[in-house]
Amino acid sequence: MSTLEKTEKEQAAPATMQQLSGSQAVLEALIHEGVDTIFGYPGGAIMPIYDALYDYNDKLTHILVRHEQGGIHAAQGYARTSGRVGVAFATSGPGATNLVTGLADAMIDSNPIVCITGQVFASLLGTDAFQETDVINITTPVTKWNYQVTDATEIPSVLAKAFYIASTGRPGPVLIDITKNAQLQLFDYHGYEFCNHIRSYRPKPIVRNEYIEQAAQLINEAKKPFVIFGQGIILGKAEQEFKTFIEKGGFPAATTVMGLSALETDHPQHVGMLGMHGNYAPNVMTNECDVLIAIGMRFDDRVTGRLDKYAKQAKVVHLDIDPAEIDKNVKATVPVWGDCKETLPLLTDLINQVDHSKWLQQFRELEKEEIKEVIYDELNPTSEVLTMGEVINVLNELTGGNAVIVTDVGQHQMVTCRYAKFNSSKSNVTSGGLGTMGFGLPAAIGAWYGAPERDVVAIIGDGGIQMTIQELGTIMQFGAKVKILILNNEFLGMVRQWQQLFHDRRYSFVNITSPDFVAVAKGYYIDGNKISERKDLRDALKTMLDHDGSYLLEVMVGKENNVFPMVAQGTSVSEIRLK
Amino acid sequence: MEKQEYTITLYTENSIGMIGRISGIFSRRKINIESLNTSPSEVEGIHRFTILITESEEVVRKLCRQIEKQVEVLKAYFNTNDELIWQEQALYKVPAHVIAEKAYVERLLRQYGANVVVIRNDYIVFETAGHREEIDRLTEELGKYKLIEFVRGARIAIIKESAGFHSKLIQFEKTEPSQEIVENEFLDQQDNVFTM
Numbered sequence: 196m197s198t199l200e201k202t203e204k205e206q207a208a209p210a211t212m213q214q215l216s217g218s219q220a221v222l223e224a225l226i227h228e229g230v231d232t233i234f235g236y237p238g239g240a241i242m243p244i245y246d247a248l249y250d251y252n253d254k255l256t257h258i259l260v261r262h263e264q265g266g267i268h269a270a271q272g273y274a275r276t277s278g279r280v281g282v283a284f285a286t287s288g289p290g291a292t293n294l295v296t297g298l299a300d301a302m303i304d305s306n307p308i309v310c311i312t313g314q315v316f317a318s319l320l321g322t323d324a325f326q327e328t329d330v331i332n333i334t335t336p337v338t339k340w341n342y343q344v345t346d347a348t349e350i351p352s353v354l355a356k357a358f359y360i361a362s363t364g365r366p367g368p369v370l371i372d373i374t375k376n377a378q379l380q381l382f383d384y385h386g387y388e389f390c391n392h393i394r395s396y397r398p399k400p401i402v403r404n405e406y407i408e409q410a411a412q413l414i415n416e417a418k419k420p421f422v423i424f425g426q427g428i429i430l431g432k433a434e435q436e437f438k439t440f441i442e443k444g445g446f447p448a449a450t451t452v453m454g455l456s457a458l459e460t461d462h463p464q465h466v467g468m469l470g471m472h473g474n475y476a477p478n479v480m481t482n483e484c485d486v487l488i489a490i491g492m493r494f495d496d497r498v499t500g501r502l503d504k505y506a507k508q509a510k511v512v513h514l515d516i517d518p519a520e521i522d523k524n525v526k527a528t529v530p531v532w533g534d535c536k537e538t539l540p541l542l543t544d545l546i547n548q549v550d551h552s553k554w555l556q557q558f559r560e561l562e563k564e565e566i567k568e569v570i571y572d573e574l575n576p577t578s579e580v581l582t583m584g585e586v587i588n589v590l591n592e593l594t595g596g597n598a599v600i601v602t603d604v605g606q607h608q609m610v611t612c613r614y615a616k617f618n619s620s621k622s623n624v625t626s627g628g629l630g631t632m633g634f635g636l637p638a639a640i641g642a643w644y645g646a647p648e649r650d651v652v653a654i655i656g657d658g659g660i661q662m663t664i665q666e667l668g669t670i671m672q673f674g675a676k677v678k679i680l681i682l683n684n685e686f687l688g689m690v691r692q693w694q695q696l697f698h699d700r701r702y703s704f705v706n707i708t709s710p711d712f713v714a715v716a717k718g719y720y721i722d723g724n725k726i727s728e729r730k731d732l733r734d735a736l737k738t739m740l741d742h743d744g745s746y747l748l749e750v751m752v753g754k755e756n757n758v759f760p761m762v763a764q765g766t767s768v769s770e771i772r773l774k
Numbered sequence: 775m776e777k778q779e780y781t782i783t784l785y786t787e788n789s790i791g792m793i794g795r796i797s798g799i800f801s802r803r804k805i806n807i808e809s810l811n812t813s814p815s816e817v818e819g820i821h822r823f824t825i826l827i828t829e830s831e832e833v834v835r836k837l838c839r840q841i842e843k844q845v846e847v848l849k850a851y852f853n854t855n856d857e858l859i860w861q862e863q864a865l866y867k868v869p870a871h872v873i874a875e876k877a878y879v880e881r882l883l884r885q886y887g888a889n890v891v892v893i894r895n896d897y898i899v900f901e902t903a904g905h906r907e908e909i910d911r912l913t914e915e916l917g918k919y920k921l922i923e924f925v926r927g928a929r930i931a932i933i934k935e936s937a938g939f940h941s942k943l944i945q946f947e948k949t950e951p952s953q954e955i956v957e958n959e960f961l962d963q964q965d966n967v968f969t970m
Contacts (some may be wrong), residue, residue, distance in 0.1 A: 331791060336798050340845045360845055395787050395848045519839035 215384035217347030217377045218247035221311060224354035225255060227387040230282050232256045232273060232644045234266040238286025239326055241313025243378035245284075258644065258673050261665040263290050265637035267297025268663070271306045272641030275624045276599055276649070278432065280307045280362050281641060287313045288326030291372070292333065296631055298368045299337040303628030304453060305430060307366035309357050317345040317374040330372045339367030347380035355390035364398030365517040366430055400518055400532035407538065410512045410529045411545030413486055414444065417510075419554050421484035422446040423469055423477070423498075426453035426627075427491015427515065427535055434458070434620045436539040437490065443543055445551035447558050449477030451492050453627040456617035460596065466558040470498045471762045472609040475569075475771060476561035478762060481506050482769040483557075490514045491535050494524040495628065504767035514538055568773040569759050574614070580753040581729060583610040583682050589733050590652065590680070591616040593740055598650040599624065601642050603635030603659030606688035609758045611654045621646070633662030636679065640666060643675040650678065650740060657683040657709045667719040670745045678739050679723075679747040681712055684754050692757045697764075716747040723747035775830035779808075780852045781860065781931045782838060784823035785815060787846040796823060796847075799840050805829060809862070811928035820848065826929045853933060860931035863903045865891065866916055867923035870898050879919050886912045897922055 215223065221244055225233070233255055237245040248257055260266040263285040270281030285294050291312040301308045315324040331343050340360045344353055350373070357369040414420055422444075428437045434457055441448045441458075447466045448458060458465050467474030469481070478500075481487065487509040492498070499505045502524060513520075513527035514535050521530040531538050573584035587610060590598075596616030601624040602608040608625055617623060624642045626634040639653030660681055670677060691705040713723040722742060726735045732750070739748045762771045786792050793812065800807050808826045815822035827834070838850040866888070872879055886908065888900040902912060906929075913924055 332794060335791070335795055336802065393845065396845045517843070519836070519843050523836060523839075 213384050214381050216243065216247065217344075217350050217373065217380050217382070218243040220347060220350040220382075220384060221354065221373070221378070222247055222251045222255060223384070224351055224358075224387055225282060226251075227389070228280065228354070228358045230255065230280070232258060233282045233284055234258050234260050234269040234273070234641060235284025236260055236263050236266055236286070236290060237284075238288075238290045238313065240287035240315055240375050241284060241290070241311075241378070243375060244311070244313065244373075256644075257284075258640070258669060260637065260640075261668045262663065263293035264296055264633065265640075265663055265666040265669065267294045267301070267308065267310060268631075268634050268637035269641030269644070269666075269669075270308050270310075271297060271301050271304075271634075272601060272624050272638035272643075273645040274301075274306045274308060274641075275638075275645065276621050276642045276651075277645030278429075278621060279645070280309055280358055281645075283308065283310045285310065285312050286326065287315055287330070287372075288328050290326075291330040292328055294370070295334060295337060296629075298334055298370065300626050300629040300631045300634065301368035302337045302339065304626065305366050305426060306368065307361040308368040309354075309361050310368065310370040312370060312372045313378070314343065314372045314374045316376045318376070320345075320374070330370065334370050337368070338370050341370040341372070343372040343374070344377050345374045347377045347382045350377065351384070351387050352390070355388060356393065359390035359393070360396065364396075399516060399534050399537075402531075402533040402537055402541065404541075406529055406531050407541045408545065410488075410531050411542055413510055413512060413529055414488065414542075415545075415547050417486035419484045420444065420446050420486045420488060420551065421477075421480055421509075422448040422488045422490065423451070423481070423492060424448060424454045424457060424490045425451040425492025426457070428454060428457035429620055431491060431516070431534050431536040433491075433534075433536040433539055436536060436543070438462070440539045440543045440546075443548050444546050445549045445555070446488065447477075447480070447551070447555045449474070451495070451498055451627075452612050452625060454492060455612060455615075455623040456620050459618050460616045461618075464555065466555070467562070468612060469768075470495075471500070472613065472758050472760065473498075473762075474562065474613070475565035475760050475773060476558040478760070478768040478771045479561055480558055482508065482767065484509050486510050486512065488512045488514075489525070490539070491516070493517075493520045496524070499524060500762040500768040500770075501766055504769070514542075565760065565773065573610075576753075578753065579729075581727070581732065581750060582756055583607055583684075583752050584614050585729075586680070586682060586732065586736075586750050586752065587611055587614040587654070589736055593733070593736055594650060594652070598622070598652050599642050599646055601625065601635055601639040601651060601653040603653075603655040604630045604632045604689075605656045605659060606684070606692065606756075606758050607654055607656045607682040609689070610682075613758075632659040635659055636663050636677075637666045637669075639677045639679070640669055640675045643677050647676075651676070652678045652680055652740075654680045654682060656688065657681060657685065657712075658687045658707050660712070661707075661709065664715065667716060667721060670721060671719040675745060676743070677745050678742075679716075679745070680736075680739065681747065681749040682752050683709060683712075683749055684752050684756065685709070686754055688756075689758070691755070695755070695757070696761075712747060712749045721745050721747055723749070725749040725751070727751035775832050777828050777830050779826060779828050779855050780831075780834045781855070781858055781929065782823070782825040782827065782834065782841075783851045783853070783931070784825070784841060785817075785848040786821045786823060786844075787848070788814075788819060788821040789846050792821065792823075792846060795844055796825075796841060799837065799844075800825075800827070803833075803837070805833070805837070809928035811930050813930070824928065824930050853931070857935075858931040858933055860905070860929050861903045862906055862909055862929050863901065863927040864909045864913070865923075865925050866900045866902075866913070866921060867897050868900065868916060869920050869922060870894065870896055872919045873898055876919060879916070882912070882915055888912070
């Protein structure tokens with residue numbers, strides 16, 4: 196070790212007062228915040244941070260992605276399976292703009308993310324310098340908070356604030372843009388102080404007992420109460436509190452796409468998924484229940500269908516940590532502001548233990564209809580071609596519902612959300628709000644780093660995989676044991692389905708050709724296989740799961756299969772069509 | 775719900791880019807800001823935005839909640855005109871000879887309580903403050919006499935109640951299912967400042 200390196204090492208060690216560069220301060224902050232993995236891509240304006248990273252290799256794992264979009268989606272996947280803050284690095288200009296899709300995705304799906312971007316020297320700001328973009332203004336609408344640092348002394352407090360904001364309240368992405376001079380600047384470092392208060396920021400609204408009482412009264416008077424839940428349960432780490440609540444009250448409970456895995460699929464009170472391609476019973480019963488108890492969900496238009504015909508007969512109790520969500524789309528009879536980890540136990544205390552099995556049975560009756568009309572044929576097709584549903588069903592049998600399931604966006608996503616089995620929380624990683632094609636593969640890589648002890652299966656369509664297929668290179672280099680299951684219907688299936696149903700079968704640019712995916716994987720030294728026959732399905736999936744390392748399995752499925760049931764746009768949830 | 779004029783009052787940190795953050799919340803929803811004023815507030819280090827829009831109460835309420843979500847916004851309020859004392863300021867540049875020659879113009883300026891700001895050989899600058907309608911009327915009248923230049927400032931407003939926003943804020947909590955009973959502790963500590 197050279198003397199110079201030794202001095203730098205010593206400098207990196209915590210002490211009461213020492214000289215650090217801005218770059219070192221960034222990495223010290225990450226270590227204090229418990230970050231172990233960074234997804235990033237270097238470049239000119241972030242080189243000082245990468246230079247410092249050279250000496251922090253033993254404390255921080257850096258995964259070199261193949262595109263910054265892949266970096267932030269990986270950070271999202273990491274956040275979703277680990278429940279911690281995901282971190283992404285990118286350089287200025289194109290590096291930073293490549294983060295934008297991921298930021299928007301993380302914003303709408305409430306992922307705690309901290310992005311650090313390099314920026315040109317402060318003296319060059321606004322001069323159209325090489326690789327300069329106004330990242331702060333570009334990312335303002337898609338971040339929970341962002342800030343530009345031009346002076347290294349700000350770095351410890353700004354990063355503490357970034358982690359605090361990203362991870363508290365309703366989580367979201369934060370972007371910190373650091374000019375190159377600040378990264379290089381040496382300053383007196385006085386240690387790292389966590390942020391736990393910002394005077395203008397209220398992460399959690401204070402719980403108001405009168406609303407808990409009113410909600411309990413409403414729930415206790417209900418004959419047909421119905422619980423709908425979202426990702427808020429997972430983000431609030433309130434899975435147990437939630438289960439106690441629904442079990443005491445005997446409520447049927449249905450999930451949103453983002454809420455999947457918060458309650459195990461096999462729970463006797465789990466009545467399925469809501470929304471456009473959700474299950475028949477919960478959609479229909481939304482317009483039958485007398486009290487609708489919405490927990491940690493935001494009444495997205497894909498969940499509500501036509502709003503003026505949504506649960507008009509019901510009184511609505513809405514539990515949410517974000518006050519702006521209350522009354523945004525659906526008027527709440529009783530708003531229960533607060534963190535559901537706190538509000539659910541308070542509510543559980545006040546509600547009566549009730550047997551709603553007759554009411555629950557009505558859901559099961561409707562479910563039988565859905566099984567007869569849709570599910571049975573999807574899982575036991577008579578046709579020669581494979582269906583997406585049967586692939587997921589066999590996968591369930593092999594994983595037992597214990598795998599982390601990552602999906603991209605489209606038909607395969609909806610089919611997976613409908614049929615995948617989840618035994619434990621934080622097992623569903625998907626782009627819900629933004630619907631970002633290309634999310635699946637990089638998110639799966641991050642999901643594996645967030646939960647390396649678990650099986651991570653990325654289920655992706657033939658369209659989406661081609662949007663971020665370059666991330667196979669990341670897998671090749673760093674060895675994330677991601678199982679990639681491509682469901683290939685040789686179409687951009689969801690768009691094709693809409694063109695078939697609503698545009699008179701005018702198939703406009705939905706016919707997409709694919710490369711030989713197995714050969715592409717092979718090019719990246721990733722093993723793979725392609726099947727198209729039912730007899731090979733189980734063995735092929737088993738080989739994929741048993742393989743030690745990443746594996747790509749391409750399954751050819753029916754070209755023009757549709758996802759049903761479906762709440763067509765502009766119709767009511769109770770008008771859900773089974774075919 | 776019927777649209778009417780609402781004045782939104784925000785208390786924010788005085789940080790760079792706040793106007794962009796706030797205005798984006800309006801423009802995203804295609805809502806036109808009719809006037810916007812930023813100034814220091816009665817609390818040191820805290821900025822005050824006064825924004826005028828014409829919208830329905832429901833939209834304004836949702837907007838304010840979205841604005842309050844911004845990390846650097848302490849509090850957002852909205853008020854109808856009858857709850858406020860509000861003013862707009864205007865400057866008029868009138869040719870000097872018009873004032874000298876036309877007695878009517880001088881009367882007009884007196885009638886509207888206009889004050890002289892600058893007198894030069896070639897022109898005179900007047901200033902008035904008042905409600906939009908008064909300013910508009912004077913502008914229209916002066917327009918007949920070669921008004922060289924005219925500018926009107928943004929609305930500034932304070933609430934009619936003697937206690938000011940601080941007590942209003944507690945009232946809000948009572949009538950509206952709000953997110954917090956105890957208001958922002960920083961503002962709470964500023965009791966004496968807020969009771970104007």
